[in-house]
Amino acid sequence: MFKNITQIRLIAFVALFFVLFDNVAFFQNVTEVYPFSGFKNIAFVFSLAFILFAFTVLLFTLLSSKYTTKPLLITAVIISSLTNYFMNTYSVVIDDSMIRNTMQTDINESMDLFTFKQFLYIVLLGILPAFMIYKAKIEYGTLKSEMILKAKTILISILVIVITLFSFNKFYTSFFREHKPLRYYTNPTYWIYSIGNYVSKTLDSGPVFLNEIGEDCKIVKDEKEPKELIIIVVGEAARADRFSLNGYKKETNPLLKKEDIINFSNMYSCGTSTADSVPCMFSFFDKADYSYKKGIQTENILDVLKRTNEIEILWRDNNSDSKGVALRVPYEDYKSPANNTMCDDECRDEGMLVGLNEYIEANKNKNILIVLHQMGNHGPAYYKRYPKEFKIFTPECQTNQLEDCTQDEIGNAYDNAILYTDYFLSKVVNFLKPYSKSHQAAMIYMSDHGESLGENGLYLHGMPYFMAPKEQKHIGAVMWFGDEMKKNIDTAKLKSYSDEAFSHDNLFNTILGLFNVETKIYNDNMDMLKNATIKK
Numbered sequence: 001m002f003k004n005i006t007q008i009r010l011i012a013f014v015a016l017f018f019v020l021f022d023n024v025a026f027f028q029n030v031t032e033v034y035p036f037s038g039f040k041n042i043a044f045v046f047s048l049a050f051i052l053f054a055f056t057v058l059l060f061t062l063l064s065s066k067y068t069t070k071p072l073l074i075t076a077v078i079i080s081s082l083t084n085y086f087m088n089t090y091s092v093v094i095d096d097s098m099i100r101n102t103m104q105t106d107i108n109e110s111m112d113l114f115t116f117k118q119f120l121y122i123v124l125l126g127i128l129p130a131f132m133i134y135k136a137k138i139e140y141g142t143l144k145s146e147m148i149l150k151a152k153t154i155l156i157s158i159l160v161i162v163i164t165l166f167s168f169n170k171f172y173t174s175f176f177r178e179h180k181p182l183r184y185y186t187n188p189t190y191w192i193y194s195i196g197n198y199v200s201k202t203l204d205s206g207p208v209f210l211n212e213i214g215e216d217c218k219i220v221k222d223e224k225e226p227k228e229l230i231i232i233v234v235g236e237a238a239r240a241d242r243f244s245l246n247g248y249k250k251e252t253n254p255l256l257k258k259e260d261i262i263n264f265s266n267m268y269s270c271g272t273s274t275a276d277s278v279p280c281m282f283s284f285f286d287k288a289d290y291s292y293k294k295g296i297q298t299e300n301i302l303d304v305l306k307r308t309n310e311i312e313i314l315w316r317d318n319n320s321d322s323k324g325v326a327l328r329v330p331y332e333d334y335k336s337p338a339n340n341t342m343c344d345d346e347c348r349d350e351g352m353l354v355g356l357n358e359y360i361e362a363n364k365n366k367n368i369l370i371v372l373h374q375m376g377n378h379g380p381a382y383y384k385r386y387p388k389e390f391k392i393f394t395p396e397c398q399t400n401q402l403e404d405c406t407q408d409e410i411g412n413a414y415d416n417a418i419l420y421t422d423y424f425l426s427k428v429v430n431f432l433k434p435y436s437k438s439h440q441a442a443m444i445y446m447s448d449h450g451e452s453l454g455e456n457g458l459y460l461h462g463m464p465y466f467m468a469p470k471e472q473k474h475i476g477a478v479m480w481f482g483d484e485m486k487k488n489i490d491t492a493k494l495k496s497y498s499d500e501a502f503s504h505d506n507l508f509n510t511i512l513g514l515f516n517v518e519t520k521i522y523n524d525n526m527d528m529l530k531n532a533t534i535k536k
Contacts (some may be wrong), residue, residue, distance in 0.1 A: 007146075008061065008153050014073050014133065015056035018188060019049050021125055022080045025087035026052075028186035033179055034171075044171045047164045048258035048325035054164075058157035059189065061150055066140055074130040080188040081126030082253050085118050089403060090358040090380075090459040091452075093184045096197040098462045100292065101275040103198075112381040114402040128225040137505055151210060168457045181467045186321040201292050211297055213284050214304035217234060219311075219367070226484050228311075228367040228515055229360065229439035231428055232244050234278060235421060235447030236319055236376030236438050237461060238476040240265065242418050245478070250393060252418040256424035259480060262491060263516040264528075267477035268447040270504040273462040277448040278323040278373075284521060295324065301508050308517060326371070335375075346384055349374045349424045360435070367515060368439075372428070376421055379451060379460050384412035386420035393419075407454040414453055418476075429480045434484025442514065446507065449476040477502070487534065502528055 005013075028046060034041045063072055073472050083094045092098065140146060151173060175182070184190055240246050244253045245263040256263075270287035271277035279295040280287060282302065305311045316328035318334040336351050342351030352372045360368060377385060381400040393412035397405035405413075420429040426446055432441040450472045452458035461472045481489050509526040512519065514535070524530050 003137050004139050005136055006149065007064055007066075007140070007450070008149055010069065010133070010136055010138060011060045011064060011073070011081050011153075012057055012225070014077065014129070015053050015060065017077070017129060018056055018080060019053045022084045022187040022417040023052065024084070026182070026187065029182055029185050033182065040171075044168050047171075052160055052189070053159040055189060055373075057094055057400045058154060058161070059192070061153045061157070064086050064150075066146075069138065070133055070136070073133045076188050076192075076410045077129045077133065078122070078126040079191065081124075082118075083191050084125060087122040087185055087187070089110050089117070091457050092460060092462055093181075093464060093467075094182065094191040094194055095464055096194045096201060097271070097273055097276055097464070098199040099191075099194050101273040103461060111379070112400055115399075117401060117403065119206070143178060143348070176177075178456065181464070184464070209297065210299060212303075213299045214307060214517075214519040214521050215519050217304050217308050219308050219516050220518040221516040226437075226439050227365065228485075229370075229432065229435050229441045230368070230511075231370045231372060231432065231443045232511075233425060233428060233443065233445040234281075234319075234371060234373045235445060235476060236274065236374050236378050237449060238377050238421060238447035239450035239471050240267065240416060240474045240476050241471070242415055243476045246476075247408045250415055252415050253422045254419075254479060256422050256429075259426060259429050260491065261429070262479045262481075262494050264477040264502055265480070265499050266501045267446065267475050268473050268501070268503040269447070269475050272465055272472045274320065274448050275323055277316050279325055281408055281446065281448070284508055286505040286526075287503065300325055301511050302326065302369075304370075304512070304517065304519065304521075305515060307514075311369055311515060312370045313365040313371075314359060315371045315373070318347060318349050318375045319354055319373045319378070322371075322373065344387060346375070348387065350427055351375070353427060355471050356431065369511075369515075374421065374424070376447070377414060377417040377451060378416070382410070382417050385417040390416050390420045390423070392416060402454075402459055414451070421476075425478065432480070432482055437484060439482070440485040440488065441482035442485050443478075443480040444507075444510075446504065447479045449473065450475050489529055490532045490534055494529065497531065 027045065030045055034044055036042050036045070048330040060069075060072060060076075060219040086092050086094070141149070242248050242252060243263075244251050245256060246265045269277050270290065279292075280290045280298070283290055283295055284300065285294055285297060295459060302315075302325060306313055313329040315322055315331045316334050317331065318340065319327075324333060332339055335347050337343045337347065340347040340351035341354050344347045349372070356370065359370075375385060380402050383396055383398045393415045395409050396416060397409040397411040398413070399405065402410055425443070429444050432443060434440045443486055449461050451461050452469060452471050455469060455471055458469060463472055465471070465473070480496075481491055506526050506528045509523050510528045512522045513524070513527040513529055
């Protein structure tokens, strides 16, 4: 098709392709704010297409050369076909957080996302145009003529952008100030920006030094008191409003409701993806101060507890990994039958409990913290997240192609996964009960983030926090305390304020308080248990 074509003309054709075929989500969102109800709105939407076209031409013209044009364009159309699919199908935004989440996703999780529809997107909107670009015969002039042509293209592109902006000045004033999230859907410009942002936040010009915190930490308690045994369960994509403990119409917590648990109905995550939330929830920083770089450059709560030399720590993971939290403590991968003895279609969360009795016995004279990172409600293949006996809510969505299911079917599969988490947490509680007299035993459960299930056309999670819906931030959270721990914690008092607003920000200091760790970095105002602690 493209024979004897200049590189500028090839770039223009590809830019037009992006505007027409890879920006469906962008224009759908734009027309919700600026509906086709009048000439001015219609003209403005078309002006956005002109600006997007001109900006894409400008971007690739600046980056192009005799040896980079084809590789750049081929890479762009293939990646854009993927981002196009995810934006159209799940209404996700490809920002730097989503890039980080993608980079930390293992092959099994990636396969859960693969569908025939995605294959068609890649072939028709990625591989096919990439092949046409590859086969194009680009005519190059002299260096001088190419430089002049490039300069003219850059100038014309800038003029088109400036003239269009001034022509619709009032529209663009509100567009940039009031509707900033709309530009997050532009393709390929926003994912290119996001990759740059990810690289900027991830890479550092020099070596990464780990900042130590809590260097003065020590456990202050009566040596005659029993040792502590605390299990923290990190959930996955469990939103609060699907817990019957929080008033959900379906009975998704039949086992937990029989236990003497404290339910925190107003708990919020510090991120909308595992890559953000898990490091943040174990971090010394609260959400307002936390960043990826601070997270990797600063010790977390596990490091502080380890420094006391009186607490044995074990992280078991049935998810992708600890996202850097457990780098300096014992870590065990339970996504494989090599460690997890309870695997069928996939390895189950309850398999992480196998062998813990032996671990506790081996460390019976020490305080113990065990972290169990669930597979939980990892989507979109919710139907894989639970054994067959938990198919209670039917009909369920039995595919990862959510567009092939009704919202009720998606919800039923998701709720069955919540039901399995209820079962798993009840097993954790019953695992701890035999230790409730010999140890100060407790369980803390918090999900890493929530999940969208089709509300307002949104699915999964990972939206930028400021624009993410409540469903992606409002999370399930419960606690359980054994008999010896109840001598220190007034559970009735704790229940009296458990409906107050809490977040991942509270976890760091709550753990310090539970283990009676004295350190200058402890902030008792952030300790969820402070007002329920029995003074002795």
